[in-house]
Amino acid sequence: MTAHASQNETSATQIDDVVAYMAGLGQAARAAATQMRRAVTGDKNRALLAMAEHLQRRRGEILEANASDLARGRDNGLEPALLDRLALNDARIDAMIEGLEQVAALPDPVGEIEGLRYRPSGIQVGQMRVPLGVIGIIYESRPNVTMEAASLCLKSGNASILRGGSEARDSNAAIAACIRAGLREAGLPEDAVQVVATTDRAAVGQLIAMPEYVDVIIPRGGKSLIERISREARVPVIKHLDGVCHVYIDATADPEKALAIAVNAKTHRYGTCNTMETLLVDAPVAEELLPRLAQAYAVYEVELRGCERSRAILDGIAAASEEDWYAEYLAPVLAVRVVDGMEAAIEHIERYGSHHTDAIVTQDYGLARRFMAEVDSSSVMVNASTRFADGFEYGLGAEIGISTDKLHARGPVGLEGLTTRKYVVLGDGQVRQ
Amino acid sequence: MTAHASQNETSATQIDDVVAYMAGLGQAARAAATQMRRAVTGDKNRALLAMAEHLQRRRGEILEANASDLARGRDNGLEPALLDRLALNDARIDAMIEGLEQVAALPDPVGEIEGLRYRPSGIQVGQMRVPLGVIGIIYESRPNVTMEAASLCLKSGNASILRGGSEARDSNAAIAACIRAGLREAGLPEDAVQVVATTDRAAVGQLIAMPEYVDVIIPRGGKSLIERISREARVPVIKHLDGVCHVYIDATADPEKALAIAVNAKTHRYGTCNTMETLLVDAPVAEELLPRLAQAYAVYEVELRGCERSRAILDGIAAASEEDWYAEYLAPVLAVRVVDGMEAAIEHIERYGSHHTDAIVTQDYGLARRFMAEVDSSSVMVNASTRFADGFEYGLGAEIGISTDKLHARGPVGLEGLTTRKYVVLGDGQVRQ
Known part of the structure; x- marks a missing residue:
């Protein structure tokens, strides 16, 4: 354990053999995972x-460490947006501290047994929540993610190997020292959380190709990074690709609620995956609602791109191209389409959407019921803003990300998504007849 | 739909372009999946x-179709064991019919909403069980599996593409005709279950490489086939690898229960994945129990291969080599080891086991509690035979297989394992503050 802990502290340039280094982290993580599986809630x-x-x-x-990362970043011409994400300050450290306290306060998912029932044979069968084992997390140069990922993996009883962006290396090393100290003081293995010390990009390639040591990879970052990791990984990946979210305003909608939801879903924040990117409006109410919506969006300087029918109602807005229906703008831009009823809306969502989060606004019970059942997205909403698709809003306490996969975890992934379930069987000498 | 249905009926040799043929099945399955997602329980x-x-x-x-498969199999020199699995008779058809009736009687998992709770924002959040979409199943020449797989995928609201072994092609075509007729009569899309008509092996390679049409692959067959599919698949795979199951008899065990469980776990059936392959006996009771166990196994002609300590107790048994601890015999052979307490037993299980099913026999409450928590297997048992690890015994009603994966489904996979959960949010105009 000490060997690896000190290895973690060596600077990047001293690691010559990345393959051996990563295998060392993997081995240590596997050993720590066995201990973590048994760790009691109080110690965690x-x-x-x-x-x-x-x-x-x-x-x-x-x-201080962060200042040195920032200085190097500036020297290397890092973009202002990236520098902003890299920067720590007192408020961000406060938020990290608060995050740790919140995770400590969350119920421990490990060991929960569901559905323990007697079977005709006399055995009792149930399913126990257990940690996944070793989780590899690959993320960008946001040092606060280091602590967030560490805390969620730890609370869920997993060992983790964290590989943050190289621009944050000094900040991450300083945070890693706090993590190790905390583990040590609680009597837990220090290798339960290991921060990859090398900035060598080959480390990522290794991390995703060690099924013997790593049970699952969670990449957090841009779409191209995540696609590459998913393609090359030799272990399962829990991933988030894009969020092309829709709000469909049905003719039966309460107009005031429709307006409030459509404006909030677009303008509450632009850069988030649960932001609405396309607004679908039912034809019978388009003439009434679109001008009011356009007025509201104008206040926020949201650019509208419309289909022919919406352009006939709204003067002077740009024409949406086929690509606009697929676009995740992450910006004050909104595609607008007039559709003929819910069926057409669902067809549009199925064809162009990313199965992330889609909402209907309606007062019709039957339509609400059908929309919920028929739209195949990780979150389906009735009369609520897509911006609610979030681990905190859903009551998970925290989230490691939002999964757009169908298997294992779908939608916001909290502590439960970092666990699996095993069957437990309690008997009193039963044998199979 | 009709085009594909008739395509299904054309004989194998007429399909020249396997890639186009499989893409056609994929497209049709995707379209059928959209309809199946909405199918009501009664129709299914x-x-x-x-x-x-x-x-x-x-x-x-x-x-008749089966007789022609069998005749061709005999001409091609198929092994007797394979011919036996290929053969249908009245009893096996009765079992298929009974299986369909049982699946019809199972509760429909689709649409079940769990944990719907109010959040402080006023929205209600829960998780709804929904079908995975399109499931590809690759299996060997056992025609009854065609009906079993079709029925489980159908009941769970999925579309399926079934690729059985080529030796069963005529039997499968005859069964496929029954499946299509049943779907038609219930007003469900015939493409909801498609049986691959070509025996071209390239069809498998295609099936596992169409993420746009297939959501998950479930291979059923030998370990090498499953390993190859897992390696090459471009879609998620729910798989079963090996079952190296253990029974550990602690010094605190009730000797009669220990004997009954150890004998049943080995001798109830030899070829199943939940059969015990290694018996671990706690040192203080080895002298008392091993001779009684050996006597019991002798009745079944089970060959014992022991560690040094067990050989010192049992005269004349063979020495177990390192490979024996890893072996999945699937035969009347058993590896036996004397260990010093539960810790040592768990260490052995972790090192040599396959994380399938492992049992402890003990009357000690604390040991039972720890074994349950600490052994990282898909089924962990206390005082019960490993042979209980089975979808029917667990009350799933039926199983498509036993997963040795950790993600998504672990252990026996029934209808629930063929579904996923999406978040549903019910609001009344709420927006994010």
């Missing part, structure tokens, strides 16, 4: 709170 | 019962 919480204390106590060191 | 059950009627009515045709 103690570790989380101790990490929070170390963040508090080492605030100066962390900000 | 009607289809299953109609299929059962057609099996009954076309018994003669099916047995």
Whole structure:
């Protein structure tokens, strides 16, 4: 354990053999995972709170390390948006501390037994929630993600190997020291959370190709990175691709609710995956609602791109091309289409959407019921803003990401998504007849 | 739909372009999946019962088709064991009919909403069980699997593409005709179940490489086939690898229960994945129990291969080599090891086992509790025979297989394992603050 801990502390340039280094982390993680599986809730919480204390106590060191990352970033011409995500300050460290306290306060999912029932043979059968084992997390240069990922993997009883963006390497090393100290103080294995020390890109290629040591990979970042990792990974990947979210306003909608939802879903934040990118409006109410919507969006300077029928109602808006229906703008741009009823809306959503989050606004019970059943998205909403698709809003307490996969975890992934279920059978000497 | 249905009926040799043929099946399956997602329970059950009627009515045709498969198999020198699995008779057709009736009687998992709760924002959030979409099943020359797989995929609201072994092609075509007739009579899309008509092996390669049409692949067959498919698949795979199952008899065990469980776990059936392959006996009771166990196994002509310590107790048994601890014998052979307590037993299980099914026999509450929590297998048992690890015994009603994966489905996979969960959000105009 000590060997690896000290390995973690060596600087990037001293690691010559990345393959051997990553295998070492993998082995240590596997060993730690066996101990973590048995870790009791109290010890895990103690570790989380101790990490929070170390963040508090080492605030100066962390900000210093971050300043050196930022200086290097500026020298290397890093874009302002990336520098902003890389930057730590007192408020962001406070948020990390608060995040740790929140995760400590969440119920421990490990060991929960569901559905324990007697069978005719006399055995009792149920399913127990258990950790996945070793989780590899690959993310960009956002040092706060280091602590967030560490805390969620730890609370769910997993060992983790964290590979953050190289621009954040000094910040991550400083945070990693707090993590190790917290684990140590709680009597948990320090290798339960390992931060990859090398900035060598080959480390990622190794991390995703060690099924003997790593049970699942969670990449967080741009679509192209995630696609590449999914393609090349030799272990399962829980991933988030795009969020092309729709709001469909049915003719039966309450107009005020429709307006509020359509405006909130687009303008509450532009860069998030649960932001609406295409608005579908039922033909009978298009003439009444579209001008009011356009007026509301104008306040936020949202650019509208419309189909022919919406352009006939709204003067001067740009024409939406076929690509606009597929677009995840992540910007103050909105595609608008007039459709003939819910069936047509669902067809549009199925064809162009990304199965992330889609909402209907309607007062019709039957349509609401059908929309819920028939739209194949990770979140389906009735009369609510797509912006609610979020682990905190859903009550998961925290989220490691939003999965657009169908298998294992779908939608916001909290502690439960980082666990699996095994069958437990309790008998009293029963044998199979 | 009709085009594909008739395509299904053309004989294997007439399909020249396998890639185009499989893409056609994929497209048709995707379209059918959209309709199946909306299918109501009554229609699905009607289809299953109609299929059962057609099996009954076309018994003669099916047995005739099977006779032609068997004749061709004999001409091609197929092994007797394979011929036996290929063979249909009245009893096996009865079992298929009964299976359909059982699946019809199972509760429909689709649409079940779990945990619907109010959140502080006023929205209600829950998770709804929904079909996976399109499931590809690859299996060997066992025609009864065609009906079993079709019925489970249908009841869980999925479209399926079934690729059985080429030796069963005429039997499968006859069964496929019953499936289509049943779907038609219930008003469900005939493409909801498609049996691949070509025996061209390239069809498998295509089936596992169409993520746009197929959501998950379930291979059933030998380990090498499954490993190859897992390696080459471009879609998620739910798979079963090996079952190296253990029974650990602790010093605190009730000797009679230990004996009964150890004998049943080995001798109830040899060729099944939940059969015990290694018996671990706690040192303090080895001298008392091993001779009694050996005597019991002798009745069944089970060959024992032991560690040094067990050989010191049992005269004349063979020495177990390192490979024996890893072996899935699927035969009347058993590896036996004397260990020092539960910790050592768990270490052995973790090192050599396949995380399938492992049992402890003990009367000690604390040990039972720890074994359940600490052994990382898809089924962990206390005082019960490993042979219980089975969808029927667990109350799933039926199983498509036993998953040795950790993600998504683990252990026996029934209807629930063929579904996923999406979030549903019910609001009344709520927007995110």
